Amino acid sequence: MAGEKPLILVCNDDGITAPGIRTLVKIMNELGDVIVVAPDGPQSGMGHAITINGILRCDPIHLDDGPQSEYSCTGTPVDCVKLAVNVVLPRKPDLVVSGINHGSNSSINVIYSGTMSAAMEGCLEGVPSIGFSLCDYSWEADFEPAIPHIKKIAQETLAKGLPRGICLNVNIPKYEGKEYAGIKVVRQCQGNWEEEFDQRTDPRKRNYYWLTGKFVNYDEGQDTDEWALENYYISVVPIQSDLTAHSQRTAMQNWNFE
């Protein structure tokens, strides 16, 4: 790679026209050669879904006058990364970035997140990968104050690398008109969603439901992503694809399977 600019793959889950990814493309254009392969529409909450019972399309698209190449894909965020690495890109990228998500992917949100699954898929392919999320669901959210921090985190990741199977989950507090407190490397907060299903009746008198709910934090630690975000820090959680609960493996030595 000596002398060459890094090759950077950009993906997201809000769709290729979302303001968040348009901001991320601009930042990455300053760091390397950028290729965008992103969903043609919203894919939030798709987790690590892949398309195995249907076909995928992936076609070039021109959205602005930047130097990047862009492809719009019918699949999930994970499909996009697989297609990019195996079909679209001329070589293995040096960095995969996903986002900037419109909304938080801290704590347990990470396992539902298409944004983070794209980053996870990148690191499974052996590429240093980062998912970025702004804790502001508004389509008109102010991404500007986060830009220098996103650039710095991407630069450090390019310089230091990441082991295969480990990627970064970066969450940025909603901008409150003052400079961010800094960047903290923290752990995933223990928390969960408490669902409330909104039951309704359709015009044909059949029941249906909307999924809603609220996040509940079980974790009082001051070394978590939720704590960092509440204190106006940008949180960085390294996350891994190895889900083994080693403590429980030990605890199960006295289980009787005979």
Next chain:
Amino acid sequence: MAGEKPLILVCNDDGITAPGIRTLVKIMNELGDVIVVAPDGPQSGMGHAITINGILRCDPIHLDDGPQSEYSCTGTPVDCVKLAVNVVLPRKPDLVVSGINHGSNSSINVIYSGTMSAAMEGCLEGVPSIGFSLCDYSWEADFEPAIPHIKKIAQETLAKGLPRGICLNVNIPKYEGKEYAGIKVVRQCQGNWEEEFDQRTDPRKRNYYWLTGKFVNYDEGQDTDEWALENYYISVVPIQSDLTAHSQRTAMQNWNFE
């Protein structure tokens, strides 16, 4: 719960009529009061996807003469568990079981698997949860020889419990006409899928793709799920929803974010 039979929720990702879930329902009927809430069609490869941009339906269905109650749901496996726990069930279940999946969910398959995401959702709700998979993709697979082992694992899980946020990923080798070698509690094997996209042209001359690929094992350990399955053992991997890579958190202490 003294004197009461345990309440068991059954889910899957192959759809409510799949032979795998029909077998699991029969086994669970011997252990407790069973309620089935499962997808109305195939949801393989859906990972931890949830339905946030559309509606959900969940309606009673009668499929056989067993004592269980059953509900067919339009959503993903994770939607099914959320609907079951919050809308359908009279109280929090004592056990969530998902499967029996038609095909392996060992190693990295766990993160793409709707079957395992249903189990993960169960343990996030604080319920001991298990995903079962048979390493045989055939619709006519022979589940019979696995039945006593599945029953035993479910009984031990009911007796011993599991911590919140930890569930069990159980994989069963394809039956080869002789008794299984036993049950091993192991770790998730390090491996990945190497994709090969099958590019085709539709009748209107537009390109499209089918996702295919093969599993590659990077891991020579004799304490992994892949090793256990190759040696005809049933593998049990406790997996966790906390994805924090603690080793990488330490490694990042010398990263420069200033």
